[in-house]
Amino acid sequence: MLKIIDRYIIKKYLGTFSFMLILLSIVVLVIDVQQKIPRIESAKALDPKLDLMYFLLHFYPFWIINLIVTFLSILVFISVIYFSSRMANNTEIVAIISSGASFHRFAKPYLYTSILIALISLVVNHMVLPWANIKKNELEAYTYNAANKEKILGTAPASAQLSKSEYIFVNSWNKRENRGSGFIYQKFDKNRRMLYELKSSEVSWDKAKKLFILNNYVEKTINKDNTEKLGNGPELRKNYGHAPEELFPNELLGQNKTTPELLKFIQREKEKGNSNLNSYLNELHQRTSMPVSIIILTFLALSLASQKKRGGLGVNLAIGISMAFIFVFSFEALKVVSENKSLSPALAMWLPNLVFLPLTLYLYLKRANQ
Structure with missing residues (x-):
């Protein structure tokens, strides 16, 4: 009986997650293309082949991969909130627990599925995403506004420290x-x-x-x-x-390297005496912290949504979306803090998980003991 329920929950989890994933990708893709059409059209002045169709084939497929990885934990969180709330409103969770299963046993398929998604995300973040970023970043700058495009593609002074005793300076370098x-x-x-x-x-x-x-x-x-x-x-x-x-690396370089390559790059820069490495260290730590957050947010969503509430699905979704916004905003804000050297990259990229983990444990145990 419980194995049938496990399969049912896993099917619900993956089905809702897949639907949310496809829906987000389509909606965000349409919005982004509409916003960036003027910039894409202006790119044709630099290179005639850079038309809308070229971007749809050579930029947006890889951009979508990056988008999915960035918002994967949030998609999982909202998906679990959604289908768990529906199960609670239909009294399915009450029926399962009333049949003799403990809340811990009921939560097992959530654990297994979240671990599976986290492991896939971990491999993608460390090995696959850098390949997609190489393709994406070849054209990324052309979708920026004029000021940011100039930072990536324009002419500016450049410098490099080859070792503790060797330096290069270029008065005007066109990237x-x-x-x-x-x-x-x-x-x-x-x-x-x-x-x-x-x-x-x-x-x-x-x-x-x-x-x-x-x-x-x-x-x-x-x-x-x-x-x-x-x-x-x-x-x-x-x-x-x-x-x-x-x-003369730009802010996108760290995204293009697999984790072994990124580790070698960071080590080489340290040996040269370069202390301005926080953006690359943020990238390194985030590749592991984000997959771990999938498991934490799954159980946070389960704890919030597994009990029937007045207001039903709408209340749970409102709470879920609000907490998802806080989670994403905290990562982005902590990146800026870390790049300004006010906080170590390791702490900055793990702090949201460290904050949400005790909250999740508290809410989960509270729900399990009801």
């Missing part, structure tokens, strides 16, 4: 074309005394050969006796170990 002007490379000894300096009027990236091309360069080597050796030429090709997107 879309991977070229710039006013290039400077400097190397120092452990006492911060300059050993070598290389300047060029223009710099560009050769993607095929993975080299930087420096035009009209001047180099200076400083000897131990402080004498200088000068050199110059029309062109010099240099390998600085990384592509421009690695040397």
Whole structure:
């Protein structure tokens, strides 16, 4: 008997969740496309192939994957609130528990299903989502407003720290074309005394050969006796170990890397002395904290919705949507706090779970003991 009920609840859980998932994807896709049509049309001025159909085929499928992953725990929460409230209003939960099953036993299929979704989400977050983000982020900047588009695709000063003693500065670097002007490379000894300096009027990236091309360069080597050796030429090709997107990363870079790649990148940046890594650490910790939140929010939703209330489904949905908003807003707010270095990334990305977990345990035990 209980196995039949388990299958019934799992079917309800997955069915409602799938329906919510498809509904959200369609509604949000239509709204987003309508909002971004003017920006997509303006992208055609930069590249004629970037029309609406191109975005629908090469951007939005991957954008949808990102959207689903972002709101997965909230979709689970609202889905459980919805179908559990309906079961409570139809007195199905009362009948199941009256038949001799404890509330803990009744909650087992919720646990199994939430763990299944959390595990799938964990694999997707760490391995699949970065692949989708690479595809999405190739076109993401074209959907931004002018100011934000300029940050990703425009021309701006750039700098990189290759190691604790090596630095690169570019006065004007265009991220879309991977070229710039006013290039400077400097190397120092452990006492911060300059050993070598290389300047060029223009710099560009050769993607095929993975080299930087420096035009009209001047180099200076400083000897131990402080004498200088000068050199110059029309062109010099240099390998600085990384592509421009690695040397001059933007805010989207962390999204594009699988977790092993992201860990290597963070470690490499730490060894170079880069302390501005919180946005990448936020990305790393969120990939695990969000799947865990699926289990927590499943039991929070069950605790809130498994008892028949005056006002029925509408009251439960209102409570659920309000708490979902608080949960999502807290993640986004804590990201900003962490990036400003007011809070460690690990604590920032796990804090919503740490707050919601004791609340969930309290409400669940209270409901189980009724």
